[in-house]
Amino acid sequence: MTALQLKPGTSWSETYARCLRAAPEAFAADRLLNLVRGEWRAVGTPGEHTTPLDGTPIPGPPRVEMDEAQAAVAFAIQEHAAWGKQPMEERKARVAAAVEGLAEQRDLLALLLVWEIGKPWRLACADVDRALDGVRWYLEQIDRQLAGRSPLPGPVSNIASWNYPMSVQVHAELVQLLAGNAVVAKTPSQGGFHCLTLAHAVMRRAGLPVTLLSGQGGRIADALIRAEGLGALAFVGGRANGRKAATALADLNRRHFLEQEGLNTWGVWDFSDWPTLAAHLRKGFEYAKQRCTAYPRYVVQRSLFPAFLETYLGVLDGLRFGHPLAVADPADPLPELDFGPVIHATKAAELRGHFAAAVTARAVPLYVGDLAAGAFLPGQSTDAYLAPAALLDPPTSWALQHSEPFGPLDSIALVDTEAELLAAMNAGNGSLVASLATDDLAFADRIAPDLLAFKIGINKPRSRGDREEVFGGLGASWKGAFVGGDLLVRAVSYGPDGAEEKLYGNFPSYSLYPPR
Template identity: 65%
Template sequence: MAPTLALKPGTAWTDAWQRALTVAPEAFRDDRVLNLWAGSWQPDGHSLPATSPVDGSSIAGPPRLDSAAAEQAVRASLDQHRDWRHVPLPERRARVGAALDALAEHRELLSLLLVWEIGKPWRLAQADVDRAVDGVRWYLEHIDTMTEGRSPLAGPVSNIASWNYPMSVLVHAMLVQALAGNAVIAKTPTDGGLACLTLACALIRREGIPVTLVSGSGSELSGALVRSPEIGCVSFVGGRDTGARIATAVTDLGKRHILEQEGLNTWGVWNHTDWSALSAAIPKLFDYGKQRCTAYPRFVVQRSAFDAFLAAYLPAVGQIRTGHPLAVADPADPLPELDFGPLINAAKAKELGEHAAEAVERGAVPLFRGTLDPDRFLPGQDTSAYLAPLTLLNPPTSSPLYHAEPFGPVDTVVLVDTEAELLAAMNASGGALVATLSTDTPETFTRLAPQIRAFKIGHGAPRSRGDREELFGGFGASWRGAFVGGELLVHAVTEGPAGERLPGNFPEYQLMP
């Protein structure tokens, strides 16, 4: 009989909350968080209830502002921007470096908040914090050459990002933007990351860096954060529907923009025999339940190799570990090693389950259906946000699982007979961030890869978003505006020589990577 699990001592939400109150009393008040604008923490906004995806327990909810307050916050940020853009680069570098030291000092608390707020397993939560800190330190070393001959924008940078990487995507971007001489504004993601971002911004603000952090619905705040004339650039990470609306707005206004949107990243298998390499890659692809912009939820497989593919895929997907991220059998045990914990909320788990059931009703064939192991959860806990891996063969083209990114642990497999069918199936979403083609011959890869509509294409290995000097962007509807990475991330939020044309995926032209 398996031992009964319990929360590891010191990891409860109440423990994390009390630690946050102690570390940053200016940003947390009793049972709520505050908004940060005009250089100080404001008690405005209407707080909403929130629950943790880990077990359904109550956690701090967002203090949502209305549009009028958001407009005030943007105007105050512009005032900060006008002062900050004249701060000498050595001083900006010193302040950002001090903020990074503070973030590193509170790494464990930031990580624990991420576990409770967005369900990241401990290993991945720590990695999110580490990537933010280490990534910005690289920019500290290279910012001199990246900003040579350039100047900050005329107004602050507005950041609207999804909930899945609060530190390594959102905080990382904010600090690089500030290092380049801009005041920065961020909206807390609707679905999670509020307390972690609040703590991070409190530590950053203490170093005199002009950051603004506000909560509110996208519809209520978009007028201020996207359309406001004070905003110098809009940086967005999220879904295509919201991204399309923002793209229309910023294009009409002629505003600088970086819009990373969802795309169906695909893994093609054609004339391939190295099945051990594919099998070894499968578990890694399930990190964080495929709730990543560079996840691979679609395999496009040559029909004649389908039996060999299954022989490699099924044992690997059967090894995936999911469960409560903070549950241990003995207080002295380390936190569990998991591939993923809950999805972002119970509604998402329910939605994916319904999409899968509908696809099966219309002809998709279940290839693998995982189960939740009760020995990996607390006795009687709410598991409504958890979904075990699921794999479907040939989803109907009418299914959302065929065209859209599921953003969860649901794989689909599409069988093809010709190279033309392979390419059509790999390009089903009209543009993606990453793709991979597993094929034995370099000649086949060289011939087919340019026809795959993804920004980064791996040969038998996954591609990632990348860090530091690595270029990142997307094709089609997966990206709009300036490409980023290394100096291009800095160039996207600074002014260069007159007539400069930023490389990116703009409506009027595209630059091939």
């Protein structure tokens, strides 16, 4: 078998050199800069970091302390006042210029996502494209969406996860800017900071009032969440940090939308269309299930388990994983992989430990993938890679019984009654999505309202969605305003005459369940 090699022109040194040429104001030879107080500045202490692809050292996020974070937010508040007075046509022109500038850097942004967070090339390109296409839609709709509305009284603070820097974070920021708000954004500590640095360099060149800084959440959180003068908080992350953010906001009556993890499940009951399910299962492994709408838990009617198992194991055997930039011949295109590494070696080791702990507690090791089946460079580190694995009936005491693994580690529960199906599917105390595979649509209609998930798919998966579709979560998976399409604009603007309004969302004081 021919040894694989790195695709020419894609090495980290070549990629970083391209960043230096594309945005010399934001990248130094040995470090990233922070966009604070209106300029790119060499403030903060760069940390050590390695790429999950093969352990190559790369510049880490330059973490600032509280005093710099406070100064950055204070400057953003000043910029917000001027930006909100800009005519709509001027705001649209600058955002459109940023979108076109980002489109010019599309391939470099995608390559940074490959190196920083391990996305296969196709998925990295899709992340960038979805961000740009989404903002183009808002540019067409924003006059209607903002009719009679006004900006928030202060900037929107963004604290986002590492897994979708473009299609979640940058996309949201550009919509917030269209609505007349300045933006403050924190880079995720685990990855995505190079991509975000390049994106914000383009945005700043277009004349947009954006701030981008790095820092340890526990040290600068008060500046990004509680600072007087901020207008809203947009958060994407785990429940522990989301809970801290919600607690910090409790006495401020400040707008917020906090997207938190949820254990999304797929129930299988009175079902027979296994080829269709197989296609959905295969797609579900994209990016190693490192996304908020992945399905890591399957709840299966016991009598259907043989057919489900045959389908499921066939999917796992056909998964393609490995180094996203490894090719057999320099002329070959980048490989079509389902997934590369997980976000870092520590996460891979953690998931291996969870698997072993479940087996020790008498779960059945249903499938154990082999890293030898992956496509890797000779001698490269594979510490951050995890072959797909699955457990049957893990114990209720298992650490992942009520939380998402965020990796290619599935669990399967067998049930005999509808009540057991509901209980098993709702074990995570709220989620973003859930699905039912069933031939009995009357059964689906009857049981779907009792599932603690914001979106329910019948014989299909559900996704985050945007544009014309609402997105949110039920239970502990979400706090605050629901977003997507018009609702995202409403969440970052005030109603007619600057009036405060009751937003559609998942708030402590009342519960609004979304339409199915």
